[in-house]
């Protein structure tokens with residue numbers, strides 16, 4: 001009976017681990033299968049020489065300060081005692097020629113309003129109304145997320161349309177449309193408010209305004225946080241919960257086939273060691289797919305594939321990123337950096353919509369335009385990543401899998417190293433002495449993301465957060481339910497991306513499966 005479980009999770013990203021831990025918490029035995037040697041998917045850390053590399057996390061919200069689906073999960077699994085949120089201070093500093101001197105955005109709606117009004121005094125009224133709107137959306141989200149009994153709905157039902165109006169009014173607006181409504185063609189303030197667009201989308205004309213307002217609003221309101229010790233700490237605690245509840249988590253095991261019973265419902269998963277060897281079958285009536293639907297499709301019997309993929313086939317994928325980690329011999333603060341998180345917008349970007357042009361730049365060698373960069377100095381806070389005298393800095397920018405396709409290994413490495421050196425040179429212009437302080441360097445491209453996470457196009461946030469083309473009340477039809485009985489999506493592909501989105505999707509999948 002050892003190979004019989006109540007649930008099998010394919011992939012150990014945060015969405016899969018959250019579903020697995022909550023199912024374990026409900027008293028069931030779970031098996032997690034992870035193709036890589038480490039658990040966590042993007043939420044992992046690894047070592048390059050003496051340097052600890054954070055594979056993903058720059059900032060996430062603390063659920064105790066803002067509406068966030070992680071809150072319910074942290075409470076249910078008692079994670080606050082093991083996972084420490086470290087506030088990062090100002091949300092980010094933006095360096096953009098259109099704005100003028102570097103501008104640091106504090107968090108807290110009032111402080112943020114004061115800071116922006118000081119820099120853009122002619123926009124004072126619009127800034128006030130814009131931040132009020134973002135805050136109203138966050139409040140509306142809180143109402144939607146809170147658990148209410150029937151009496152509450154009876155008492156508050158009549159006033160709800162008014163309280164939710166901020167959400168309802170802009171159900172089909174893009175980020176560009178709303179920014180335009182408030183700030184016209186003042187591109188400088190748009191860059192100030194969305195300098196970190198790289199982390200969400202490459203196209204403000206198609207990015208869903210509500211998604212921006214909820215994610216960015218959470219940071220505006222409650223500030224950003226890092227997880228002390230790195231994102232691996234969170235992944236490891238979730239694995240501990242699953243193992244502690246009698247389940248198993250196996251690394252280096254690739255799921256290759258989902259087995260269906262006579263009624264077409266899930267009955268198990270076949271998997272084999274990634275390094276090669278015989279396959280094994282594990283049985284369970286529930287399977288949580290943390291791997292992308294495009295990967296799961298090929299594990300299903302051919303006759304089931306079209307129907308399974310129908311909801312996902314035409315959905316555009318989210319952005320992917322390149323990610324550089326540098327180990328410095330000095331604290332970046334000694335070289336003049338002023339914030340945990342800095343956004344550099346290059347001079348050629350004159351409109352927010354120029355973000356659309358960033359990802360394609362890595363298709364050529366550096367020398368021309370530079371993409372927008374997001375930079376994090378982990379030594380500015382008590383991140384737990386500083387090892388001896390090596391100070392880690394992480395840099396991300398938009399990338400595309402197509403940039404790196406069709407290259408030999410030599411060509412690939414030559415272009416990758418050229419960009420790595422060009423980024424260091426760029427940072428040296430911003431902070432003289434930076435290049436000389438670099439003693440360790442590492443770069444992951446869209447190709448690395450694609451291979452390591454087994455995600456189509458290297459997509460890091462599931463599907464793109466685009467304006468919905470239809471109008472269900474909750475926006476794009478993102479649901480963990482699939483056409484196969486017992487098979488649930490538990491990843492960024494079933495909700496929003498990022499740490500909060502992936503964990504929220506895993507929790508929704510677990511709850512739905514338990515109530516089925």
Ligand SMILES: Cc1cc2nc3c(=O)[nH]c(=O)nc-3n(C[C@H](O)[C@H](O)[C@H](O)COP(=O)(O)OP(=O)(O)OC[C@H]3O[C@@H](n4cnc5c(N)ncnc54)[C@H](O)[C@@H]3O)c2cc1C
Pocket residue numbers: 010011012013014015016033034035036040041042043055056057058059060199253254255256290291292295321322323396449452453454455460461462490491492493497498499500502
């Ligand atoms: C450079 C970078 C910076 C980021 N910055 C932030 C940030 O600051 N804040 C934030 O909130 N988010 C950030 N993100 C995004 C965030 O990390 C992801 O959206 C989120 O972690 C995705 O989780 P997931 O559960 O959907 O899946 P993933 O983390 O993609 O995990 C999927 C897992 O499935 C496994 N798998 C695939 N196929 C199989 C198979 N056949 N068998 C077994 N296992 C399989 C993969 O190996 C992988 O472990 C960043 C990501 C990156 C890469």
